[in-house]
Amino acid sequence: MKAAVIVFPGSNCDRDVAVALEASLGAKPYMVWHRDTELPAVDLIVVPGGFSYGDYLRCGAMAAHSPIMREVKARADQGARVLGICNGFQIITEAGLLPGVLMRNAQLKFICKDVYLRVENDRTDFCRYYRSGDVVRYPIAHAEGNYFVEPHTFRxxxxxxxxxxxxxxxxGRVAPEFNPNGSLGNVAGVYNSKFNVLGLMPHPERLAEDLLGGSDGKLMFDSLVEALS
Amino acid sequence: MSQITPDVIAQHGIKPDEYKLILEIMGREPNLTELGIFSVMWSEHCSYKSSKKWLKTLPTKAPWVICGPGENAGIIDIGDGDAVVFKMESHNHPSFIEPYQGAATGVGGILRDVFTMGARPIANMNALRFGDPSHPKTRHLVAGVVAGIGGYGNCVGVPTVGGETNFHSSYNGNILVNAMTVGLARKDNIFYSAAAGIGNPVVYFGSKTGRDGIHGATMASAEFDEKSEEKRPTVQVGDPFTEKLLIEACLELMATDVIVAIQDMGAAGLTSSSFEMASKGGLGVELDLDAVPMREQGMSAYEIMLSESQERMLMILKPGKEDVAKAIMDKWELDFAVIGTLTDTGRMVLKRHGEIVADLPIDPLAQASPEYDRPWVSPAKQPVVDAKTIEAVCPVEALKTMLACPDLASKRWIYQQYDHMVMGDTVQRPGGDAAVVRIHGSNKAVAITTDCTPRYCQADPHEGGRQAVAEAYRNLSATGAVPLAVTDNLNFGNPEKPEIMGQIVEAIKGMGEACRDLDFPVVSGNVSLYNETQGTAIQPTPAIGAVGLLDDVSKHMTVAFKKTGSNIVLLGETKGWLGASLYLREICGREEGAPPPVALHRERRKGELVRQLIHDGQVLACHDVSDGGLLVAVAEMSMASASRIGAALEAPSTLPLHAWCFGEDQGRYVLEVSDDELVAVLEAAKEREVGARVIGKTGGHVISVGGRAVAVDELKAANEGWLPAFMGAEMSGH
Structure with missing residues (x-):
């Protein structure tokens, strides 16, 4: 498997996800600057977290129009796997790779803590090392993770x-009191209809090593390596 | 008609005798621009004129110190060619006037001090003091300051890994926002600020210059009065996105070989950066202010020189390297301009619209600023409080009350608003004795803490100064880290009052003693004076930021109890010292008495013992005993354990129970030790002549002492509940 990480001005989890990818993959991913217009031949494109362009407009709205994003969309159409984490989820949603929008957290504050997530679909390249219904612990760190989409689309x-x-x-109990940001249906991450694009607010790369407090996130990168190698 | 009337001089915070000195230095009357430059350069904030004499007495050297005070930040050697760069700095006055921007730009400023030297910032900390929770402004200030620190630090992608927060009525009109940044550099690629090379270009880069923050440094050097909130326009506005670009651009530029010297534009902006760089290099400088990138039209030389617009840098380039630097700034979409050249005149010559608008000698301004030996009186010593005269309350009830008091209550509501995990090296998150951050790509880590107990400093600034340093030493040791060096942030009232000056002098003396005895040099720092409103001063608050090193990060120790049936071992002597304690304040409503003394010679032995035991894997958990005393420390170890492991304690009959539980005797640690290791641990303590005794066992889910018990869950609820409930009231109130 070959992977690329897109770097925008204001990305700040680009190194973190590169470290996690390298640990699972045994090779460094390409780091691709947002102004580039071409991507190397890769199986996985990661759009990392951060504050692209400071998020001074709507989160991800500026980055979604960076030159490289045309290429990311084209690759996604051709079937490449795209993983958007946190700000990356906001960017690929703004770019139209996923349905829905990410709004301000219901309690209006930035929040950084570990959360529990229930795996809803294990038949994807991202989650093949999990089982549906598994409970995993990933950290969140965002102020705009309140996912919303039209009810009929959501159904x-x-x-x-x-x-x-x-x-x-x-x-594994899903209830409003465990929802940190008010997202529709307690959603933390969604796929596109072809299951080659995943966007999620929590950060799998932040708990991918026991020394840092847990390694549930590592299984996502291991899954991708297994699926795409 | 002269522009320089006595009124104008007074508005610039310049005293009549200082103005006389200005006339001598200039040999003529200064113009307004020149007067403005003197005013900021000689402000207390920039010149340290009241504290310099005493700061010089602090120990600053050790074999591992690469750079002590005087540069943008201090630097220590952590081996393998790595260096750690750190400093703490206050942004108190702006944060009171405009809490979000004041705190945000405080973070931005301290980050720049660190990356200016060639270091990638790897961790932020903050030490905050707010007024009484019942004061009408407190909630608003807490909400704004925390959001500002988070808003800035989260965006730049540097984890905010810890700190401390106190509440006391003495801060009602003067909150303290002290921000610390720790950075990582390569020892052979450190950058300093001394200009060199006559004819070399002086380059400006970063954000554009606007009219914000003019006279911020002067504002930070005066007491507040009822009109202070009219000073809102002097608070700067932060742009963390630009700061993030600036970090990346600087580090990219520093990897090339084009920079001679570099400095950020902090307080007093272009004035202090250009003067300091030229002065350190013994050179002159000529600036064409027309070339300065400006955000607004029609800015005068005065405004350009005094602006405190954020996210700006000044550097001296090697000749002919402008293109290399410009290409990197273009990539990061930052402004870049050659604004002048270095000269051999020793003078600062400023031009605007082709005319010379200021011509000042550099050294007298930058170095010969006034230095005062202000009169001071030592505060009267407080009497030692006899524990037997203090009301004894049921210990578990008192424990529950104390864990929910503002100073001890969990600060989770605060640190959850800070990204404390970005960069992927946060090994110990906020909430423990010290944060532990791995050195990226290595097996080493730094431990970082901030400490000060203002109520001790109020009661006895000398002992309080010693205690702040000693507690930082303990907090680092409790993680297993070897304490290396400190940065200090000295927050006091008006130094022109002898009793306040006495607090400053005594606190510095106390800190100096502790730093010397513990081999814990001061490598950087900042002084914030005039923290008074309408004549009422803050409690003296010499905040200490400290850094230690763990050679093997896998051996780092945490406070949480790990197992049931372990021995709870107390290191150090307990006499039941209740003077100036939290128990006395929170349970008895009395703020009095001498604070607990620190025995520095034993402090070091205990620290070495603790680190040895941790290194050899002989303890399961370790926590220093500080605010609230022994029972609070044990409760914190229970509350931190994932399964809420309780503790059954056996109090000795030789002391009143409340004094044993809540006395704040210094130099103590609580250890969790398995049966297998117990004999060896007690033996090791004996060898080092450190008192050690088993005071109980871990187990169950309650904490019991003196025949009374309370559930750990109940304590946890009380401890976690206070701050969200307090801040939640803000939400519903608006």
Missing amino acids: EMEDNGQIAFRYCDKN
Whole structure:
């Protein structure tokens, strides 16, 4: 598997995700500057977290129009896997790779903590090392993770298995009190209809090493390496 | 008609005798631009004129110190060619007037001090003091300051890994916002600020210059009065996105070989950066102010020189390297302009619209600023409080009350608004004795803490100064890290009052003693004076930021109890010292008495013992005993454990129970030790002549002492509940 990480001005999890990818893959990903117009031949494109362009407009709205994003969309259309984490989720959603929008957290504050997530669909390249119903712990760190989409689209997404993760308690119970940002249906991450694009607010790369407090996130990168190698 | 009337001089905060000195230095009357430059350069904030005499007494050297005070930040050697660059700095006055921007730009400023020297910032900390929770402004200030620190630090992508927060009525009109940044550099690629090379270009880069923040340094050097909030326009506005670009652009530029010297534009902006660089290099400088990138039209020389617009840097380039630097700034979309050249005149010559608008000698301004030996009186010593005269309250009830008091209550509501995990090296998150941050790509880590106990400093600034340093030493040791060096942020009232000056002098003396005895030099720092409103001063608050090193990060120790059935071992002597304690304040409503003394010679032995035990894997958990005393320390270890492991304690009959539980005797640690290791641990303590005794066992889910018990969950709820409830009231109130 070959991977690329897109770097925007204001990206700040680009190094973190590169470290996690390298640990699972055994090779460094390409780091691609946002003004580039071409991508190397890769199987996986990661759009990392951060504050692209300071997020002074709507989060991700500026980055979605960076030159490289045309190429990312073209590759996604051709079937490359695209993983958008946190600000990356906001960017690929703004770019139209995923349905929906990410709004200000319901409690209006930036929040950084570990959360529990229930894996909703294990039949994807991102989650093949998990089982549906598994509870995993990933950190969140965002102020705009309140996912919303039109109700009829949401029902279709649920029926298609496009919900990737939902916020829950450590026993897997999904309820509003375990939802850190007010997202529709406790959604933490969603797939596109072809399951080659995943966007999620929590950061798998931040708990991919026991020394840092856990390694649930490592399984996502291991899954991708297994699927794409 | 002269523009320089006595009124104008007074508005610039210049005293009549200082103005006389200006006339001598200039040999003529200064114009307004020149007067403005003198005013900021000689402000307390930039010149340290009241504190310099005493700061010089602090120990600043050790074999591992690469750079001590006087540069943008201090630097220590951590081996393998790595260097750690750090400093703490206040942004108190702006944060009171405009809490979000004041705190945000405080973070931005301290970050620049660190990356200016060639270091990538790897961690932020902050030490905050707010007024009484019942004061009408406190909620608003807490909300704004925390959001500002988070808004800036989160965006630049540097984790905010810890700090401390106190509440006391003495801060009602003067909150303290002290921000610390720790950075990582290569020892052979450090950048300094001394200009060199006559004819070399002086280059400006970063954000454009606007009219914001003019006279911020002067504002920070005066007491507040009822009109201070009219000074809102002197608070700068931060742009963390530009700061992030500036970090990346600087580090990219520093990897090339084109920079002679570099400095950020902090307080007093272009004035202090250009003067300091030229002065350190013994050179002159000529600036064409027309070339300065400006955000607004029609700015005067005065405004350009005194602007405190954020995210700006000044550097001296090697000749002919402008294109290399410009290409990097273009990539990061930052302004770049050659604004002058270095000269051999020793003078600062400023031009605007082709005319000379200021011509000043550099050294007298930058170095010969007034230095005062202000009169001071030592505060009267407080009597030692006899624990037997203090009301004894049921210990578990008192514990629950104390864990929910503002100073001890969990600060989770605060640190959850800070990204404390970005950069992927945060090994110990906020909430422990010290944060532990791995050195990227290595097996080493730094431990970082900030400490000060203002109520001790109020009671006895000398002992309080010693204690602040000693507690930082303990907090680092408790993680297993070897304490290396400190940065200080000295916050006091008006130094023109002898009793305040006495606090400053005594606190510095106390700090100096502790730093010397513990081999813990001061490598950087900042002084914030005039923290008074309408004549009422803050409690003396010499905040200490400290850094230690763990050679093997996998051996780092945490406070959380790990197992049931372990021995709880107390290191150090307990006499039941209740003077100036939290128990006395929170339970008895009394703020009095001498604070607990620190025995520095034993402090070091205990620290070495603790680190040895941790290194050899003989302890399961370790926590220093500080605010609230022994029972609070044990409760914190229980509350930190994932399964809420309780503790059964056996109090000795030789002391009143409340004094044993809540006395704040210094130099103590609580260890969790398995049965297998117990004999060896007690033996090791004996060898080092450190008192050690088993005071109980871990187990169950309650904490019991003196025949009373309380559930850990109940304590946790009380401890976690206070701050969200307090801040939640703000939400519903608007």
